[in-house]
Amino acid sequence: MTTIYDIARAAGVTATTVSNVLSGKGSVSSATRARVMQCAEELKYSPNLVARSLIKGxxxxxxxxxxxxxxxxxxxxxxxxxxxxxxxxxxxxxxxxxxxxxxxxxxxxxxxxxxxxxxxxxxxxxxxxxxxxxxxxxxxxxxxxxxxxxxxxxxxxxxDFFQGGKLAGEHLLSSGHRHIGLLTDIGDQGQYCHIARVKGLQAALAAYNLTLDSRLIKNGRSDVEAGKSAGYELLTQPDRPSAVFATNDMMAIGLMAAAWELNIQIPRDLSVIGFDSISIGRYTTPPLTTIKIDxxxxxxxxxxxxxxxxxxxxxxxxxxxxxxxxxxxxxxxxxx
Missing domain, CATH: 3.40.50.2300 (Response regulator)
Known part of the structure; x- marks a missing residue:
């Protein structure tokens, strides 16, 4: 492995000068700096990152x-x-x-x-x-x-997860939906990021004097399989929702898969909105409406x-x- 001493011998300078050039410190003439850098390149010098980290702490x-x-x-x-x-x-x-x-x-x-x-x-x-x-x-x-x-x-x-949930609710409400379902992942420990999204949806509904129907709320994990399973439960009810807000995109994608298998067309029969804006959501059929986290x-x-x-x-x-x-x-x- 090439060391600064090898570069110093090749460039005809001291090891201290080489160190100053490589670290950008000290006063070194432009000609000397260029010669040292050329020698370092020719000798395929690579800095010892472990030693450097020890020096810097x-x-x-x-x-x-x-x-x-x-x-x-x-x-x-x-x-x-x-x-x-x-x-x-x-x-x-x-x-x-x-x-x-x-x-x-x-x-x-x-x-x-x-x-x-x-x-x-x-x-x-x-x-x-x-x-x-x-x-x-x-x-x-x-x-x-x-x-x-x-x-x-x-x-x-x-x-601002609360505002995100509110935006989701307002989007569905402005499209005429009043019978809105919810897929979420609050869990036993109550993940705040999901709780805030739900509270935002509730605030949007309250502006229309509406509340969430407990029969249209399904709580599970933030993955596709859980979304699909909960989606089946939600969409096979006698009075299924016209729209569903899933508090993350993975659950929303699972829900869309359940809807496809049940021959429920999106968005004609069911509107679905997610949360997170993961890239795969742009390639679902149809592309997923979501609350964007940049x-x-x-x-x-x-x-x-x-x-x-x-x-x-x-x-x-x-x-x-x-x-x-x-x-x-x-x-x-x-x-x-």
């Missing part, structure tokens, strides 16, 4: 913690964050868990032992209580997508927020991102 690695990556939403976030982190000189280490608090503690401790420079936690993965129970005072942490945790000791980044914006803000927190450990900034409607072809007017 940083590893150049950021941790991401998700409940899973089965949902394309998290996979798309990972891809965007990995690219953005790399542009900033960092790599990403991804950790997932969905087996309870003890596993969550082990996961977070493992990240700390690997000496990541900071961690972005998507809140359904590890609760605030778990984080606070661990002695990790020097680990910069960003908490994403969990407004209910305010006030929070860490910088936070979340979407993944590129989310990734950019999360990475920037964590990097700022690494440099300014006492910061506790909170960022709220807006929700918008992305209209596809899975919703239409209610035909009386």
């Amino acid at each position: 940083r590893t150049g690695v950021l941790g991401l913690v998700f409940p899973s990556i089965d949902n394309p939403f998290y996979a798309e976030i990972t891809a965007a964050m990995e690219r953005l982190a790399y542009q900033a000189g960092f790599r990403i280490f991804v950790s997932t868990f969905s087996n309870g608090d003890q596993t969550g503690q082990k996961m977070l401790k493992d990240l700390a032992l690997r000496r990541v420079d900071g961690v972005i936690i998507f809140s359904a993965a590890i609760s605030l209580e778990i984080i606070q129970s661990l002695s990790l005072p020097h680990l910069p942490i960003i908490y994403c997508l969990e407004e209910e945790m305010q006030p929070c000791p860490f910088p936070t980044l979340f979407y 993944i590129e914006m989310l990734a950019t803000e999360a990475i920037n927020l964590l990097l700022h927190h690494i440099d300014h450990p006492s910061s506790s900034q909170s960022i709220v991102l807006p929700a918008t409607l992305l209209e596809g072809a899975s919703t239409g007017p209610h035909l009386l």
